[in-house]
Amino acid sequence: MQEFRDIKIHKLDSAASEERFLLEYGDNMFEANAIVVDLLETLQDHGSRQDAIDAFVEKHKQKYTAEHVGECIDMVFNPIFEKEANNASRGFLYSKQFIDGPEISRLTDALKCLFRMRYALPVTIAAVAMDIWFLLSATGMRRFDGGLTVTILVGLVLFLCASSFLHELGHASACRYMGIKHGGIGFAMYLTFPIFFTDVTKAWCLPRKKRMAVNLGGIYFQLYILIGLIAVYYFTNSDFVRYLILAMNLGFVLVLNPFFRFDGYWIATDLLGVPNLRQQSMSTLRYTLARLMGRKTSEKPYLLLMRGREKWIFVIYSVVVNLFMGYFFFYVIPLFIYRFCSTFPLEAEKLLTYLSSGVTPPFAIIHNIFGQLLFLAMIGYMLYGLSRPYINRIRRNPNK
Numbered sequence: 001m002q003e004f005r006d007i008k009i010h011k012l013d014s015a016a017s018e019e020r021f022l023l024e025y026g027d028n029m030f031e032a033n034a035i036v037v038d039l040l041e042t043l044q045d046h047g048s049r050q051d052a053i054d055a056f057v058e059k060h061k062q063k064y065t066a067e068h069v070g071e072c073i074d075m076v077f078n079p080i081f082e083k084e085a086n087n088a089s090r091g092f093l094y095s096k097q098f099i100d101g102p103e104i105s106r107l108t109d110a111l112k113c114l115f116r117m118r119y120a121l122p123v124t125i126a127a128v129a130m131d132i133w134f135l136l137s138a139t140g141m142r143r144f145d146g147g148l149t150v151t152i153l154v155g156l157v158l159f160l161c162a163s164s165f166l167h168e169l170g171h172a173s174a175c176r177y178m179g180i181k182h183g184g185i186g187f188a189m190y191l192t193f194p195i196f197f198t199d200v201t202k203a204w205c206l207p208r209k210k211r212m213a214v215n216l217g218g219i220y221f222q223l224y225i226l227i228g229l230i231a232v233y234y235f236t237n238s239d240f241v242r243y244l245i246l247a248m249n250l251g252f253v254l255v256l257n258p259f260f261r262f263d264g265y266w267i268a269t270d271l272l273g274v275p276n277l278r279q280q281s282m283s284t285l286r287y288t289l290a291r292l293m294g295r296k297t298s299e300k301p302y303l304l305l306m307r308g309r310e311k312w313i314f315v316i317y318s319v320v321v322n323l324f325m326g327y328f329f330f331y332v333i334p335l336f337i338y339r340f341c342s343t344f345p346l347e348a349e350k351l352l353t354y355l356s357s358g359v360t361p362p363f364a365i366i367h368n369i370f371g372q373l374l375f376l377a378m379i380g381y382m383l384y385g386l387s388r389p390y391i392n393r394i395r396r397n398p399n400k
Helices: 036-047 049-059 066-086 101-115 117-137 150-177 201-205 208-236 239-255 264-270 277-292 309-354 361-396
Strands: 006-013 020-025 026-034 094-099 185-190 194-197
Touching: 006 036, 006 150, 006 201, 020 036, 020 201, 026 036, 026 066, 026 201, 036 049, 036 066, 036 239, 049 066, 049 309, 066 208, 094 239, 094 361, 117 208, 117 239, 150 185, 150 194, 150 239, 201 208, 208 239, 208 264, 239 309, 277 309, 309 361
Parallel strands: none
Antiparallel strands: 006 020, 020 026, 094 185, 185 194
């Protein structure tokens, strides 16, 4: 019974019309309703499983049978214990933590003061104003007079890695400012995107407004870099600095995308008050299709639990996100594969011609070839990661 006593209960700030809770076990959080929490508290208050079941049945005046309650305990709590034991990958195809939370807690404790309003407000206003000035006044956005050399490309990659690491420090520091612990920082593969990540699972215990601060903490820290870069560009008019500023702006657009599981997705999650937003949008789609086709379904989507205004916004989001993901998987990726098959043989032939002639090939050809190969490898790894659970299921149950 100690396992049940190790589960902590928190109230969840969401858009649901009925009270929702979070069950914290180890490093994971699980959403629950009032009945599940009542059952958990009964288990925590009794010395044996059977005593707890009997007490729960008696408390609810025989509304549930002992057999039913026992099945519910196995169905609800076993996955919680198993997920912690299996150290779930949090939806990534691959993930590897390279810095533990305690190792950077001293640094994030020192940086958390930057979230005080007297720092955050003027920095944000200054960065937005300077960025608007840059985007409106900078000429030749895509021009690079010095040429895109290997040195420049390596410098750009190193800068993006450093900026991304500072971004993750922003999320972690926001957690410390809000009075909660954060986990470690690591590297992961999400769909076709190599990313850094920070474990901010404890942020679910915060109210939605404070969770928003954690969500925006990464971009906020990058604004300090942006201010410095724009100041340097103002005095130097450097092509390389201009490319760095453009790269940061493109990064902001990507990160704020509400459809992929980046910052924009978690911002949308907290604005709507819907945990597991992507899964809930899929659940809503399946439920709607089943009703339209006249099929009975036992699946009740989160939509039916929501309050009025958030409900209709969530409906719009569900439609748009499913259309977007369909566009990405069934148009963008097939289009890339088609263009790869059409152009790659010619590019490879040019490269071989240069090499066989003893001439150093132009960097543009090398960049195109290896860039396409890298993206193709990411697509292959993504498809392998998405299909692996189904392959493992078939191997475990070959007769089904």
